[in-house]
Amino acid sequence: MKRIVLPLKQHVGxxxxxxxxxxxxxxxxxxxAIPKGLGANIHASYDGTIAEITSSYIAIDANAQQDAASYVKIPECRTKLEAIAAAGIVGAGGAGFPTAVKLKTEIPNGAFIANAAECEPLLAHNMKQVEEHAQQLVRGIKYCMEITKAPQAYIAIKPKHKKAVIALVKALLNESHIDIFRLPDMYPAGDERVIVREVMGIELEPGQLPGTVGACIDNVETIKHIVEAIEDRKPVIDKDVTVSGRVRQKESVFVNVPIGTPAKELLERAGGYIEPHGEIVVGGPQTGRAGSEAAPVTKTSGAFLVAMPFPQETRKAGILICECGGSxxxxxxxxxxMGAEVVAKEMCKRMVEVDGRYRCGLPGICPGQAEKVIALKRAGAQVLVIGTCSE
Structure with missing residues (x-):
């Protein structure tokens, strides 16, 4: 019997x-499960029996037989926004902000933007969705435009994704208020502030929300979930996931994986490990975190990546921290x-503190870090571990 773990916090809140x-x-x-304040509904992703409930998760012993096409539909709702809330939709690109809350902001003089940047290296599930279901994406964008009263929409995508761009061009032939915006091929092109800067020509301050300048941005998989909630009354019970790195099937994309499915199952479906291998990274290579085979798919999961073994390093290390990279x-x-002793830490020179959190002052436009490197060396660092975007 397979045990499924559903975290009770898969969202902001x-x-x-x-x-x-x-x-x-x-x-x-x-x-x-339902939120007590800011948050999003959680639905069972498998038929089964509740095995355990803790303060942080619900565990389900899944039945041996499952029907992926069958599910309990969300209640009939009066409005599209109510359906989005009932379905428990959150930002699928990783942020996890409740989508119904975001879409409440009306932007009658602004623009809705579909984020198709697929920002992190190696990730491929967003592009698969766009290539194969461009018409669904367009329908979802139109729903979001209706809800937010946005008169114009853009699909922000890197032109190197040629198959996806071609699919979008075909899907938009009769759409006069939705345009393709070609993003620069850089990291982090999918950051909301970068998208607003590129698409609208407006530089948001650190911590400033897109809605303050008439923009609403949602990841393309979030928009997929919006369509499913409105058209099929489907709650968020599945997630698209990329598996890559030291696995035998490179950049495997698994579509509609039930939430709670352990990483081990997907790694096995990707052919298993290439030896030697190192840690499992949950998320992208830039901002992901160390995980394990037991790590469950969540509403915000983007990838399970298998790394090389860490090289060994005995020299003293300094770390340089950037919002766009590793924490x-x-x-x-x-x-x-790697075996290194961390003797010093510095923030990227662009980092500024906003409400107790360090944010990048100008994401995607990275400065030289000579003064920070010198400071780390003076503090005794002999090698650097760097989390900045460009260096």
Whole structure:
């Protein structure tokens, strides 16, 4: 019997409150937890029995037989926005902000932007979606335009994704208010502030939200979930995931993976490991975190990547932290996994503190870091572990 773990916090906000108890039988699509404040509904992704409930997750012992096409539909809703909330949709690109809250902001003089940047290296599931379901994406954009009252929409995508761009051109032949915007091929092109700067020519301040300048941005998979909620009354119970790195099938894309599925299952479906291999990274190579085979697919999961073994390093290390790259915790973990002692830490010179969090002052336009490197060397660092975008 397969045990599925559904975290109670898969979104911005606090953990959800369970509606079920251990021993209850649940069906795929059944509402099993609701937010107490900011958050999003959580639904069972498998038919099965509730095995355990803790303060952080609900575990389901999944039935041996599953029907992926069958699910409990969300209630009939009066409005599209209510359907989006009922379905538990959050930003699927990684941010996890509740989509119904974001779409409440009306932008009658602004623009809705579909984020098709597929920002992190190696990830490929967004492009597969665009290539194969461009018409669905266009329908979703039109729903979002209707909800936000946006008169114009853009699909922000890198032109190197030629098959996806061709599919979009065909899907937009009769759409006069939706245009393709070609992003520069750089990292982090999918950052909301970069997209607003490129598409609208407006530079947002660190911490400033796109809605303040008349923009609303959603990832293309988030838009897929919006279409499914409105047209099929389907809750968020599945996720598209890329598996890549030291696996036998390079850049495997798995579509509609039930949330809660452990990484191990997808790694096996990708042919298993290439030896030698190192850690499993949950997320992209730039901003992902160390995980394990037990890590569950969540609403915001983008990838499971298998790394090379860490090289060994005995010299003292300094770390240089950037919002667009690895966090302080992640870079420290990398250094220590190599055997290096971390003796100094510095922030990228673009970093500014906003509400207790360090943000990049100008994402995607990276400065030289000579003064930071000198400071690290003066503090005793002999090697650097760097999380900046460009260096």
């Amino acid at each position: 606090g953990p959800c409150s369970p509606l079920v108890a251990a021993g209850d039988t649940v069906r795929r699509g059944q509402l099993i 302080e915790e992640r870079l420290t973990h990398v250094a220590e996994s």
